[in-house]
Amino acid sequence: MDFTVFRPYVNYATRYAFSKGQENCNRHGYSSAIYLISEGKGVLHTCGRTYETGQGSLLYIPAGQPHDWIADSQDPMVHICCYFDWVYRDRHANFSSPSHICYDADLLLCNQLDIAFPYPIPEHLKVEKLHIWIDHFEKFYVENNFVNERTYMSNIRTQSHFLQFIDFFLSFVLKDDHVPDPRIYKLLRQLDQDLLHGKLLPLETYYRELRISRGYFFELFKHATGLPPIQYINQFRINRAKDDLRNSTISVTEIAEKHRFSSVHYFSKLFRQLTGKSPREFRDEVHM
Structure with a gap:
């Protein structure tokens, strides 16, 4: 595996509050996704697996993997989330935004999917010190727009903060044999x-x-x-x-x-x- 190709690049990062009982179904992201539940509760369905999520739930969905979200009917969840590529992809020619969602598996353009990370990453974990994770995310919130001359400099800062987060994320989720003692x-x-x-x-x-x-x-x-x-x-x-x-x-x-x-x-x-x-x-x- 040539690890020089892995240069994580965030396309879109935001805070998203669900309405009571809201469903986001049949989603296939072209980018990989990390979700942090900062408030409330909900359910994630993916590939026949179901996860009950609550405050502090951390979820990782690789590119192309179908997943459905259902918010709790009384205490709906809030997502702190990012959509990113392990290897940068220019999707100008195919999509109107860098982080595109496909809702029909038959229409999925497989050649536009982010590649898989070479080590297994758990789909669902629980984090402590939630405020530290939120602080990391908030530093690289970015709109789902392609970079232009006006946003170039701010994007450099965004990507810098995102790389610090990925270091923090991988140190948390990977097994010790993949991550040496810091x-x-x-x-x-x-x-x-x-x-x-x-x-x-x-x-x-x-x-x-x-x-x-x-x-x-x-x-x-x-x-x-x-x-x-x-x-x-x-x-x-x-x-x-x-x-x-x-x-x-x-x-x-x-x-x-x-x-x-x-x-x-x-x-x-x-x-x-x-x-x-x-x-x-x-x-x-x-x-x-």
Whole structure:
């Protein structure tokens, strides 16, 4: 799975209050949808499953999945909701608005559907601290209109807030084996900054700050990056060295010193191990 294609983009986000007993039936969204019940009660039917929803219910419906809403006859629900694509789609040519609903399965344009997220997301969960979720949503409320010159700048801010929400949402709904301990990301940001500024500290300094053991640190690190810490650091430095080999004329010895390798011999040996080429061979190839 190429995760670089996943760039979540919100098309429409709003607050919607149902009337008593109101039904929204036979809906097929071209976008994926997240619903948060902020008030009241109702029922969701989807693919033969029924969910009784109330305040704090969080529901996820993938694109194209049929679903029906029925509001309670006495205490109708209020939706805080968003319709978004995991991969941005331009639907100008097919629809008058970016988040379009189809009410007849026979008319559904399958080539316009958002793609499925690669990990399973539960359809129905209950959230605590409802006000935090509502605060997230309210920051990216957006009308169901295509972006134009007038709305371009505000849309940048909207998408920025939406990405923060998606990070918050996925951290909540995905299982631990898909989402590493969030503490490791803070550590990685610091590690990357220290590498960029040539101020790398001993590894124990980083995991002691998190108050975790060396073994757990190595486990978290590899889960988050796919590499043990030393390999990650070496790969980081080699990638920076590649940039210099491509885009500068400074010598291999200067590059080794610049990126804090203990010697040009060690730099060349490690470079060959990771790339299959010597630094000079790499530079000659990219300049051919």
